[in-house]
Amino acid sequence: MRIRYMLLHAYGMGGTIRTVVNQANAMAALGHEVEIVSVVRRREEPQFRLHPEVMLTTLVDQRSGVQADSLGRRVWRRLRGKIVPYGEFAAGYFTERVEKAVIDYVTSVDEGVLITTRPALNLISVRRASKNVVRVAQEHMNLGTYPGPLREELIRHYGGFDAVAVLTASDQREYEQALPGTRIVRIPNAVHSVNQAPSRQENPIVVAAGRLVKQKGFDLLLPAFAQVVKEHPEWRLRVFGTGPKKAALRALIGEHGLSAHVTLMGRTNRLDEELARASIYALSSRFEGLPMVMIEAMTHALPIVAFDCPTGPRDVLTDGTDGVLVPSGDVDAFAAALNRLIADRDLRLRMGAAAVATSGEYAPANVMPLWENLFTELLRTKTGSGAQARR
CATH class of the missing domain: 3.40.50.2000 (Glycogen Phosphorylase B;)
Structure with missing residues (x-):
């Protein structure tokens, strides 16, 4: 046809x-x-x-x-x-x-x-x-x-x-x-493939990805991560993507003293490799359709922390099984969920295995x-x- x-x-x-x-x-x-x-x-x-x-x-x-x-x-x-x-x-x-x-x-x-x-x-x-x-x-x-x-x-x-x-x-x-x-x-x-290299949960890295626009909520993720590094200063956040909010996000990184902890990585053609090296995927969007990068992260056995925004995350994730859903826009709850996963490698491994199973539908x-x-x-x-x- x-x-x-x-x-x-x-x-x-x-x-x-x-x-x-x-x-x-x-x-x-x-x-x-x-x-x-x-x-x-x-x-x-x-x-x-x-x-x-x-x-x-x-x-x-x-x-x-x-x-x-x-x-x-x-x-x-x-x-x-x-x-x-x-x-x-x-x-x-x-x-x-x-x-x-x-x-x-x-x-x-x-x-x-x-x-x-x-x-x-x-x-x-x-x-x-x-x-x-x-x-x-x-x-x-x-x-x-x-x-x-x-x-x-x-x-x-x-x-x-x-x-x-x-x-x-x-x-x-x-x-x-x-x-x-x-x-x-x-x-x-x-997703383009479900046969992906799984995270070994060895690197203290949280990954987020998307256009640097208001919808993606990176301005909410940064203050949440500022709370994380107070308890886990060895952890790093890498944000992949480009967009009009880059300068504002850089300023926010400086305002929260995160220059040594957060990197705006720009565009990449090697996102699968970056996901495999990470240990958690963060979805901070204010709203979504179907968050594909999140599902691609799940193919790499990454547990997810996501705002329960309309719509998308709840249509994919089972809270407490393959990820953690927190009230939309609640920065403190997002930080607490990240801290919970960071402190428990076994939990990350269990949720990551469940995430792989969930991603098979896609x-x-x-x-x-x-x-x-x-x-x-x-x-x-x-x-x-x-x-x-x-x-």
């Missing part, structure tokens, strides 16, 4: 990009004709490996510099397109020029499966793509996280999709309640057939036969 995945920036490093690339690679390996469409391009090469049979297409090439009209809230309001609402977290990308490029592309597609991967792209697809095409919306964030005006647009239009795919059981219930009669399917993201061998079966069924329903699905 012909499968097209549309990403905002397929050359970036985000969790959605990684999981969609994993899906595309798996579908290509199964013999399907697969294309990834990157709305914009700001780097020379993709950050994640593509299967040789996956075609990568760019709609708006911005390598020579981002157009002035694609930056800034006031400029976006003046030149914005007609479909993408401002409440979309990536609204700043969608100038009139960028939105038109997406519209032109989706209206040119007249067969196969089109998967869009964020609200802006989903809204364009459901309103402008041909009904001859199987249209699938992927939602990587819970509905309640979105601002009210955006949430209203999603509820207004998502009923036009052949299916809306969500990541967790909580998301499925929420979307089913908001969109009665719409097919809502729960298919979790897959193995590619378990997840990818769900996608192939869904696409095949939707194509058969759309065309009245299995002819397209066999192509």
